[in-house]
Amino acid sequence: MKKSTLLGGLSPQRFLQDYWQKKPLLIRQAFPAFEPLIERDALFNLASEDDVESRLISIVDNQWHLQNGPFDRLPKLKQKAWTLLVQGVNLHSESANALLNQFRFIPDARLDDLMISYATDNGGVGPHFDSYDVFLLQAHGKRQWKISAQDDLSLINDLPLKILKNFQPEQEFILEPGDMLYLPPQYAHDGVAIGECMTYSIGFRAPSYQELGEAFLQFMADSIDLPGRYTDPDLKATNRPAEISNLMFDKVAAELAKVEFTDDDVRIFLGEYLSEPKANVFFDPPSQPMSxxxxxxxxxxxxxxxxxxxxxxxxxxxxxxxxxxxxxxxxxxxxxxxxxxxxxxxxxxxxxxxxxxxxxxxxxxxxxxxxxx
Known part of the structure; x- marks a missing residue:
């Protein structure tokens, strides 16, 4: 598959320059004559595995319901308005992995996984926004997408899902197999299945700085070296025993100020952090080890x-x-x-x-x- 087809005639550089994290792009027949890479039953089987992250979202009596896998049983196919989300399908399917690799014009440090969404008629996850970029590839059936650049991203309270309170669609598309929609982060969207459908989501990693900061401090805990122990040979008697003294504060502050990190510390942290597999990923050693x-x-x-x-x-x-x-x-x-x-x-x-x-x-x-x- 040529990238010019993948991006609707745009080069990767032009796409990144004009659209990436800036505005949506609808690409008709990004993958001409596309056929699903994994059958419905095989997807359902994946959702029953312990090492596969999956979720079931349904609407019953006008109420949203969320369940986390693995699933021994799923709703009947004739039941409307339910959606199965299976994360990391690229880890379990060579063809899905090959599809994900076509997006490696984005660095691996940013590329996350391929999620498959299976939905019965009227199925969806409600109007929402993602904190990361996403390509939405229609693999089977049809799905109606409504999108909006709205600033109001407030959510409905007391729901198991993050659903926008005031979704105001500005554009509307119906995607058929092979069509693909790119959306930047925090772009409001709502996808509803028209009949049975499958949508592939190519997602990207966008860790928060808070998350990175907390992880970095944990990483640095093993390398911090502050020898010695607090002492106060010049301690004076006090009539305010509950107060932390200036002496203690100043000495501790001076020691903590000695904690430093280098560029190599950041390089090692970032590389190890970004290459760390997710918690549910397990490797299979060779059945016949070699010398x-x-x-x-x-x-x-x-x-x-x-x-x-x-x-x-x-x-x-x-x-x-x-x-x-x-x-x-x-x-x-x-x-x-x-x-x-x-x-x-x-x-x-x-x-x-x-x-x-x-x-x-x-x-x-x-x-x-x-x-x-």
């Missing part, structure tokens, strides 16, 4: 590929994979960066790696992070 020698022989011939579930990033001298970081020499770093970018490394490149890097790849293979061939 280091056997792994080197096979990998040098057939190359390696990253597991669909592996998140691998790099910056500067650091390489990050599944929440871990390492520093390598210049040659190894170049090759491992190629593995992160291409999601694979061929045999000749494997042979060019140092013995230490080969040993690292072998450990990753034993953990199920990479596959041979």
């Amino acid at each position: 280091l020698a056997a792994f080197k022989k096979v990998a040098s011939k057939n190359g390696v590929v990253l597991s669909r579930k592996t998140r691998m990033l790099y910056r500067g001298k650091f390489v990050f994979i599944n929440g871990e970081s390492l520093v390598t020499d210049k040659n190894d770093k170049t090759l491992l960066a190629a593995l992160a970018d291409e999601r694979r490394l061929n045999g000749p490149a494997i042979r060019a790696l140092s013995p230490d890097a080969i040993e690292t790849l072998h450990a990753w293979h034993e953990d199920g992070w990479i596959l041979v061939g």
